[in-house]
Amino acid sequence: MNEGLSSKEMLNILLDKHYSDAYKAKEEGRPVGWVSSNFPQEFIEVFDLDVVYPENQTAAIAAKHESEEMLNYAEGLGYSNDICAYARTSLAYTVKKDCESLNMPMPDFLLCCNNICHQLVKWFENISYEFQIPLIIFDIPFNNEYEITESRLKYMKEQSRYLIEQLEEISGKKFDEEKFKEVMRVSNETARNWRRVERCTQNDPSPVNGFFLFNYMALMVCSRGKEDTARCIGKYADELEEMIRKGESSYKGEQKHRIMMEGIACWPYLRHNSKYLSSHGVNMTGSIYTQTWGRMYDTFDEMLLSYSNVPDCINLERAVDRRVNIVRDGKCDGILVHMNRSCKIWDGFLLEMVRRISDELQLPSAIFEGDQADPRCFSEAQFETRVDGLVEIMSERRASDGR
Amino acid sequence: MEGKYNMNGNLLDLIEDLKHICENPEEYIEDMAKDKKIIGCFLEYTPIEIIHSLGLHPYCLWGEDIDIVDSGKYLPPFYCYPLQSILEGGIKGRYDNLEAVVIPALCDSLKAIGQNWKVAVENIEFIPIVYPQNRKMEFGLRFLESEYRDLIKRLEKISGREFNDADLMESTQIYNRRSLLMNKLMNLCEDHMDLITPERRHYINKSAHIMDISDHIKYIEMFIKGLEDLPKSKSLNNRVILTGIMADSPALLTALEKNGLDVAADDLAQESRQFRTTAHINTEDPLKSYCAKWADMYGCSLAYSDKKERVSMLLELAKEKNIDGIIYVNTSFCDPEEYDYPILRKAFNDNNIPHLFLQVSQGEEVNEQINTRIQGFKEILTHKGGSHEN
Numbered sequence: 001m002n003e004g005l006s007s008k009e010m011l012n013i014l015l016d017k018h019y020s021d022a023y024k025a026k027e028e029g030r031p032v033g034w035v036s037s038n039f040p041q042e043f044i045e046v047f048d049l050d051v052v053y054p055e056n057q058t059a060a061i062a063a064k065h066e067s068e069e070m071l072n073y074a075e076g077l078g079y080s081n082d083i084c085a086y087a088r089t090s091l092a093y094t095v096k097k098d099c100e101s102l103n104m105p106m107p108d109f110l111l112c113c114n115n116i117c118h119q120l121v122k123w124f125e126n127i128s129y130e131f132q133i134p135l136i137i138f139d140i141p142f143n144n145e146y147e148i149t150e151s152r153l154k155y156m157k158e159q160s161r162y163l164i165e166q167l168e169e170i171s172g173k174k175f176d177e178e179k180f181k182e183v184m185r186v187s188n189e190t191a192r193n194w195r196r197v198e199r200c201t202q203n204d205p206s207p208v209n210g211f212f213l214f215n216y217m218a219l220m221v222c223s224r225g226k227e228d229t230a231r232c233i234g235k236y237a238d239e240l241e242e243m244i245r246k247g248e249s250s251y252k253g254e255q256k257h258r259i260m261m262e263g264i265a266c267w268p269y270l271r272h273n274s275k276y277l278s279s280h281g282v283n284m285t286g287s288i289y290t291q292t293w294g295r296m297y298d299t300f301d302e303m304l305l306s307y308s309n310v311p312d313c314i315n316l317e318r319a320v321d322r323r324v325n326i327v328r329d330g331k332c333d334g335i336l337v338h339m340n341r342s343c344k345i346w347d348g349f350l351l352e353m354v355r356r357i358s359d360e361l362q363l364p365s366a367i368f369e370g371d372q373a374d375p376r377c378f379s380e381a382q383f384e385t386r387v388d389g390l391v392e393i394m395s396e397r398r399a400s401d402g403r
Numbered sequence: 404m405e406g407k408y409n410m411n412g413n414l415l416d417l418i419e420d421l422k423h424i425c426e427n428p429e430e431y432i433e434d435m436a437k438d439k440k441i442i443g444c445f446l447e448y449t450p451i452e453i454i455h456s457l458g459l460h461p462y463c464l465w466g467e468d469i470d471i472v473d474s475g476k477y478l479p480p481f482y483c484y485p486l487q488s489i490l491e492g493g494i495k496g497r498y499d500n501l502e503a504v505v506i507p508a509l510c511d512s513l514k515a516i517g518q519n520w521k522v523a524v525e526n527i528e529f530i531p532i533v534y535p536q537n538r539k540m541e542f543g544l545r546f547l548e549s550e551y552r553d554l555i556k557r558l559e560k561i562s563g564r565e566f567n568d569a570d571l572m573e574s575t576q577i578y579n580r581r582s583l584l585m586n587k588l589m590n591l592c593e594d595h596m597d598l599i600t601p602e603r604r605h606y607i608n609k610s611a612h613i614m615d616i617s618d619h620i621k622y623i624e625m626f627i628k629g630l631e632d633l634p635k636s637k638s639l640n641n642r643v644i645l646t647g648i649m650a651d652s653p654a655l656l657t658a659l660e661k662n663g664l665d666v667a668a669d670d671l672a673q674e675s676r677q678f679r680t681t682a683h684i685n686t687e688d689p690l691k692s693y694c695a696k697w698a699d700m701y702g703c704s705l706a707y708s709d710k711k712e713r714v715s716m717l718l719e720l721a722k723e724k725n726i727d728g729i730i731y732v733n734t735s736f737c738d739p740e741e742y743d744y745p746i747l748r749k750a751f752n753d754n755n756i757p758h759l760f761l762q763v764s765q766g767e768e769v770n771e772q773i774n775t776r777i778q779g780f781k782e783i784l785t786h787k788g789g790s791h792e793n
Contacts, residue, residue: 078745082481083738091745114536118511121536121707122742128709129746135709139543141533142514151549155535158542316518339479344738347479348515352522 001228007236011219014232018052018222022105025050031108031170034127036120037221038292039113039138040307043163045183045225047171051111052104053222054123058089060218062267062373064101071374084342085373087123094127109133109170115140115313117345136166140308146318148308156304183225184303188296190224193233195294200240201285202330205255207243210284211274212250214265220293256281257394260327262354263338263346264289268375269383276384277336280391286330288323312345319349320356327361333394335365336387341377364397366390414629417622418603421610428613429497432462435615436500440561443504445513446485447648447672447705449532450551452682452693454505455616456574457555457562462501463612465649465673467492468766477519483512484735485648485765490516493524502561503528505554509705510739530557534697536707544694551690568689575682575693577616582678584623585611589668589675591627593724594635596665602656604666608674609651641784642667644720646747647732648740649673652763654770655732658777664784667724670717671732676703704739713743714750721756727784728757735764757783 001010022032033051035044044051061067067089073096074088075081081088093099097106112124112135121137128135138159141152164175201210216236223229243249259277261284266273277284288311295306311319327335337354339347358365366386371377424431432441439460444451451461466485474490492498504527508514514533521529532550537543555566588607592599599607607626611619640663649671650656659666669675682696700706702713721729729751733740744760751758759780761773 078748080733080738080741080744082736083741087742118509118514119738119742122704122739125707125709125711126742126746129711137536137707139536141535141546142508142531144508144517144531144533149549151546151553154549155542155546158545159537159540162537162540162542316522341481344482344736345511345515347482348512349477349518351477351479352519 001231005235007232007239008215010228010232010235011216014219014223014226014228018219019102019104022050022052026105032105033109033111033170034107034124035111036113036116036124038116038307038310039111040160040303041222041225042180042183042187042303043160043167044111045187046176046180047167047173049167049171051222054090054093054104055086056218056221057093057102057104058086058373059265059267060102061089061093061099062375063270065268065375066099066101067268067373068375070096070099071376081374084117084119084123085371085377086342087119089373090123091126094130107131107133110135111138112136113138113140113307115307115310117312117343119344134166134170136163138163140313143308143314143318146315148305152308153301153304156308157301160304184297184300186227186230187225190220190226190230190233191294191296193230193237194220194224195296196237197233197240198291198294199329200237200244203244204258204331205249206251206258206283206285207240207249209251209274209278210261210287210290211265211270211277213287213290214270217290217293224293251283252278254281255283256398257334257391258283258285258330258332259334259336259390260284260286260288260323260330260332261336261338262288262323262350263340264343264372266338266340266370266378267373269370269378269380272380273383276387280387282336282387282391282394284336286326286332288326291322291326312343316349316353316356319353320360323353323357324360327357327363332363333397334363334390336390337365337367339367339369341369341371342373364390364393414598414626417625417629418606421606421622422603424613425606425609428462431613433500435460439615440502441500442558442561443498443501443527445489445504445506445516447507447509447676447703448534448697448700449505449507450554450693452574452578453551453555453566453571454558455578456570457558457566458564459502459558459562460615461505464489464492464498464504465609465612465651466765467497469495469497474519474523477523478516481736483510483516483737486512486516488765490519490523493520493527498524498527501527503530503557505530505532507531508533510737512736512738528557528561530554538698538700538707544691544698547694547697548691551694568686571689571693572684572686575684575689577620579681581611581616581620581623582681584620584627585678586675588623588627588630591630593665593667595630595633596638596640597636598630598633600656601650601659601664601666602653604669605650605656605674608669608671608677611677612673638665639663640665641727641781642724643784644668644670644717644724644726644729645674645732646670646717646729647672648734648737649765650732650763651765652732652767652770652773654767654773655761655763655777658770658774661774662777662781664777664781667726668720670702670713670720672703672705676700704737704743711743711746714747717747718750718754718756721754726756727787728759728780730780731758731760733760733762735762757787
């Protein structure tokens with residue numbers, strides 16, 4: 001790829017290529033997989049399998065305001081509006097097979113990791129049944145203890161052996177250990193660059209509106225084991241570091257307040273959320289949603305453990321500690337919480353978690369109701385009122401601190 | 404328990420006993436707690452045989468008829484209703500005679516509820532179990548065994564007794580026997596729908612989760628003997644299958660009876676699904692072989708299967724029982740069931756089986772909407788096929 005390109009240009013090229021490669025594979029009779037977002041992609045990359053990610057697709061459909069139509073279609077099929085809107089959108093797509101926002105080829109096989117939720121298992125189970133295609137579940141049990149138990153690591157390792165056998169069959173290739181080590185190296189490099197990006201956003205002032213990271217997140221989901229991705233994210237980190245050196249920022253206006261944003265993005269209203277926050281001089285400098293992708297490891301075991309140590313797979317205490325660190329690193333003045341109608345696992349102990357974080361850090365928090373992909377579950381008025389309240393408290397504190 | 408309830412009475416008296424227990428479980432459990440330590444077992448599946456083998460009484464919690472107030476501090480309003488109600492009950496002290504609760508991570512709501520329980524109900528120990536999704540693989544069952552061993556260590560401290568293979572084998576035999584008897588009884592009930600109404604059928608099933616198993620078995624045996632002694636009755640009602648998590652709604656059950664619908668069979672997690680699978684354990688490694696019960700389960704939205712045997716199972720059951728329709732009983736905010744529904748709906752449509760989707764709330768005594776919908780469903784069934792002459 002041309003080194004003269006900006007990271008944004010590289011991002012667009014790589015995302016386009018991700019989907020065009022999948023279509024090409026389909027045309028050439030090679031199997032295409034659908035994969036859940038936090039599946040250990042290292043196993044996929046080593047076999048050069050072409051895969052796409054329904055969560056990426058449905059987030060894009062939501063961001064481009066096409067999700068309501070898809071959701072209505074899914075509900076017409078009998079899917080309750082109680083279940084995850086990503087799932088409803090995706091299941092509608094499997095029947096419609098077409099949309100305006102972002103198409104992707106139908107799957108020949110499915111790879112599902114339930115580290116982020118159990119609804120993924122049911123979602124993929126349905127696709128497997130309807131399409132009569134193989135589904136491989138990489139089962140990562142919920143961590144009720146703070147540390148991941150030996151029994152969980154053992155289970156993941158045994159599943160890895162099985163997974164490799166299945167992927168050998170699907171790809172028609174033998175597992176290459178040296179190549180796997182290389183994929184791990186590249187994945188680490190990508191993660192290292194992502195962490196550089198995050199550290200830049202934590203700078204005071206931040207060189208960027210934190211919401212812009214969501215653009216690059218799609219690439220982190222689908223291609224972090226590829227050299228081009230490592231380069232793209234590295235380029236982004238270079239750009240941000242350069243802006244910091246020059247004292248520049250792409251954030252419009254004065255950055256008066258810094259927040260940690262808790263939860264998945266409210267994709268149908270991303271622009272609205274970002275604009276309204278910016279209008280108050282609020283910048284997102286911390287987010288566990290983006291932090292998740294900076295997974296680094298030295299060994300195979302650590303790689304597996306990193307997939308277990310994800311936001312929806314850890315217990316209350318660990319979940320609190322991670323956020324406390326994010327807030328401290330991001331030098332946040334407040335916490336804005338998305339009570340996401342679609343994500344029950346995330347909402348499951350959200351309230352107690354936020355109370356503990358606020359208490360520990362003595363920071364104000366505000367909760368708004370929304371949805372990652374269902375626009376009907378969000379109220380602009382409510383969001384704005386909650387943000388207004390949060391800003392009021394942060395402003396008072398700022399004034400009393402003499403800032 | 405003998406002497407307290409009318410064990411020698413006629414069938415209606417027996418049903419009244421079970422109804423009383425179902426409607427007043429805390430009374431039964433309080434009495435039992437004088438002699439035995441009680442372990443609360445969250446829906447839907449927990450290793451009750453293991454719990455029983457340690458001399459503890461597994462009291463299965465399926466939800467409460469209770470106003471949600473204090474649990475709102477921990478859970479959003481769209482959370483699984485049974486779990487909201489159990490947390491509420493815990494906060495309000497309804498389970499203060501429990502030594503611990505065992506919570507199985509069968510869905511997202513169950514995964515997270517324990518994290519709230521340990522904060523909100525500190526006086527009752529939270530013991531988690533995570534059931535593997537790769538349940539048909541040896542490595543999945545090895546993981547399950549490790550979860551069971553962790554559970555056993557914690558339960559041993561409570562019971563003051565060491566786990567042993569012989570006790571597990573004995574307990575498993577008892578629970579297996581109860582399952583076989585329940586299946587036999589439910590089949591018998593089909594010939595006595597005048598006596599075993601939908602509500603009474605429900606009490607027989609629900610009481611299994613509350614009562615000491617030996618007592619419950621005595622009741623089942625008396626029911627079986629009693630029904631076998633009675634001449635078969637011919638019901639002209641339409642026959643339905645109930646499928647879902649639970650039909651624990653007086654409003655639903657009375658509406659079924661009032662509108663001439665017999666429950667010929669069920670595929671409810673609270674009812675027949677509990678007795679569908681028995682544990683086949685061997686003497687070489689009883690605990691390891693017990694784990695295979697999870698692998699053997701089928702047809703439940705909570706037990707992962709890309710084959711979705713629930714579809715073919717319900718179609719076969721419908722044919723076998725000569726049913727007129729299927730009622731999909733949805734428990735508020737149960738997403739695993741909500742994923743299964745569209746696939747089942749399509750199968751019912753493709754096979755010309757009339758079906759009805761009903762959202763029900765636990766403990767609801769009156770619900771005119773349910774009554775109206777059941778009435779309408781009855782009209783469809785009557786129009787389609789008339790009534791039955793057995």
